[in-house]
Amino acid sequence: MAQTEQDLEKDDNFNLSKNIMKIYEPYFLIFPDYYQIFVDLLNKIIYEDNDSPFSLQYKVFFGIMASSTLYNEYLLDDFKRIFLLLGGEKSWIEQGLKCENIPEHIKGMSVINNILAHKPWIMDWRHFSSFKTGLSAFFFQSAIILTTIQRLAFISSSLNLIIHNDIVEEEKKKKLETIKVKKKEENEIKDEEKDDKLKEKEDDKKLYIDTKKKKYNKMEERIQNVITSVKKKYTENKEEDNKEENKDINKKDIFKLYISDLIISYSDFNPHIEKYLHLEDFNWEENAKYFYFDYAGKEMKYLDKELKFLKNMDLDSKNKKDEKKLDLFKLGGVIEKYIALIFGINDDVYNYHLTNEYIPVELKRIIKKIACGPETIKEQELSLCLEKLNKKELIYLIFEVTSIRQRISLTFFAKAFEDFTSNNILLKNNSIDN
Helix, strand or coil: CCCCHHHHHHHHHHHHHHCCCCCCHHHHCCCHHHHHHHHHHHHHHHHCCCCCCCCHHHHHHHHHHHHHHCCCHHHHHHHHHHHHHCCCCHHHHHHHHHCCCCCHHHHHHHHHHHHHHHCHHHCCHHHHCCCCCCCHHHHHHHHHHHHHHHHHHHHHHHHHHHHHHHHHHHHHHHHHHHHHHHHHHHHHHHHHHHHHHHHHCCCCHHHHHHHHHHHHHHHHHHHHHHHHHHHHHHHHHHHHHHHHHHHHHHHHHHHHCCCCCCCCCCCCCCCCCCCCEECCCCCHHHHHHHHHHHHCHHHHHHHHHHHHHHHCCCCCCCCCCCCCCCCHHHHHHHHHHHHHHHCCEECCCCCCHHHHHHCCHHHHHHHHHHHHCHHHCCHHHHHHHCCCCCHHHHHHHHHHHHHHHHHHHHHHHHHHHHHHHHHHHHHHHHHHHC
16 A cells, blocks of 8 residues: 555654664764664664564554653653654553553553563563463563663663763863863953053053953953853753653653553562572573574564674773773673572572672672662762773673663563463363363
């Protein structure tokens, strides 16, 4: 069917919106090759047509759901804009998951979305029981889309603090420049005052008065410019503050539109009341990833490419020879074991004392926060971390931690699905026997 002019205009607007530089992307561009692979991953699993069992609009709506459950306003607004540019129904945006037009299997993923974002270890085979049968491809493609957007939310929230830190540093530089200019002006005034004293002794009083008037007028003009500038800045800040206050009032309600009634927030895995997933029983490399290759082959192909590239990426850090800096590649395996244990995956043969031996406490703290709640990272914690890593290494660490975090979520999802299929067969067999 031929596209109308309206359809072509909509496609052009969508492509333009999709290709706008995002606020976090300049930090991705520190690693240009990796940035391209990550963008390809997003394009292939969300924006490009493939054999997906659901439409492009459904996938973008998953972006809205995933960014909402992690309260990422920037990503939420971005996906909402793209959804509407694609011709998505306005009622989905206005009413959220309460909208009757949203298919039940899309709504049904909202609980799973919340679990994967906050407590993937509580993922259970019963979470699949409310869905109709024959949705295996839908489940695994949905899991990859949701966890990739969740990962992007974790990355952008983590980078926000670095962005803020850069702004603060820039402000400090500006203040230093201002102080230097002020001192220069003060010295010039002192020189002028010396000249004035000499001129006072001169007979030509008229020339002296005229010179004074010119200086006064210049000073008056300078003061007026400063006052105007300050007033303008104050007004802009006030308007911005008012906007932020109004946003904060409705922010939680806006997010809740796209989150299931079962709202889950992160809390630490409790080994006393919750069961570990043991690595020898089920893990990513030997078990989980093959479910995704089987049921979401195209998406998994690009995800696997991105994961492998990140794992083997060369930091080319100038600080490699600095003894105070840590070698992230040597620590990679230790960091992965540490994050896995936080989320309830235990390797019975691994010596977890190595974690404390190789990873400094301040780095452990920030690794956990990147994986669990990057919005809770404090400036002081960031400063301590930057004593061990330079900025480029810290950004790489954010990519690595969120990548490990995604694999953990996908592993729990695959294990729950395996249990679901096993229990389903058992239930059918029991009903036949009876």
